[in-house]
Amino acid sequence: MDKRPIGVMDSGLGGLSVARVLQRTLPHEDLIFVGDQGHFPYGVRSQESVRRLSLAIGAFLEKQDAKMMVIACNTATAAALPALQAQLSIPVIGMINPGVKAALALPGLKQVGVIATTGTIKAGAYQAALKQAAPTLAVTAAAPQALVSIVEGHQTGTAAAQEAVDRELAAFKEQPVDALILGCTHFPFLAPEISHTLPQTTLVDPAVEAVAAAKDWLVTHEALNDKGGRLTLYTTGHIADLKQGAEQWLQEAPATYHQLELEADE
Numbered sequence: 001m002d003k004r005p006i007g008v009m010d011s012g013l014g015g016l017s018v019a020r021v022l023q024r025t026l027p028h029e030d031l032i033f034v035g036d037q038g039h040f041p042y043g044v045r046s047q048e049s050v051r052r053l054s055l056a057i058g059a060f061l062e063k064q065d066a067k068m069m070v071i072a073c074n075t076a077t078a079a080a081l082p083a084l085q086a087q088l089s090i091p092v093i094g095m096i097n098p099g100v101k102a103a104l105a106l107p108g109l110k111q112v113g114v115i116a117t118t119g120t121i122k123a124g125a126y127q128a129a130l131k132q133a134a135p136t137l138a139v140t141a142a143a144p145q146a147l148v149s150i151v152e153g154h155q156t157g158t159a160a161a162q163e164a165v166d167r168e169l170a171a172f173k174e175q176p177v178d179a180l181i182l183g184c185t186h187f188p189f190l191a192p193e194i195s196h197t198l199p200q201t202t203l204v205d206p207a208v209e210a211v212a213a214a215k216d217w218l219v220t221h222e223a224l225n226d227k228g229g230r231l232t233l234y235t236t237g238h239i240a241d242l243k244q245g246a247e248q249w250l251q252e253a254p255a256t257y258h259q260l261e262l263e264a265d266e
């Protein structure tokens, strides 16, 4: 048994789509969430900048005595997963391999799409992982970065959100894919709009497999908590923004909010 919290990070509210799966799957775990809204969006930053910020957050989470780090951000996974695994003494779980695994588990998959931030797509992280695991699979990758701001700006469920999804995903309407990997943790919050635009396409949220991997590790290492469920949330931006997202998307739980200043050069 290990009562220490699980650390979770993202550039913003997207990480809450992973935190909600953690809450559902591991309800007795305490979570420490860092939303780096002060440096949002990660998707248009250089790999080097995202790596530095992610390493600073990793160091902070380890200092908070986290027993594991979940990078609830595909952009940070693409830029910093090996660096975080090398720097931290705790296990670090990323999003990209779980996303690929979840997609490849779908029966009869011939055409897969992946949507992610500009940084993730430019890094080629999903394309490379898919090619390695399934060399003959047709992959269409796109970077609808504008959709990240729709979620971060609390506009999900609005006509503007639907219009943005229709516009940004028009290519998938013209050339449909069997499944679409939501390769940015902000995108699961737009799942209703995306399904409305692409009703025939199966949406893949990598969070489910990523959290399954986290659970597996905790079970194997006898490191589950039996009596937690508290949330501690930090933001480098505005607490009100993070609170609004957490109250909308997370299960009700004892929660505290804090301001964080990161010691990282950008």
Ligand code: DGL
Pocket: 010, 011, 012, 014, 015, 040, 041, 042, 043, 044, 072, 073, 074, 075, 076, 117, 120, 148, 183, 184, 185, 186
């Ligand atoms: N939610 C993040 C991801 O999964 C990053 C979004 C951004 O800051 O551009 O990639």
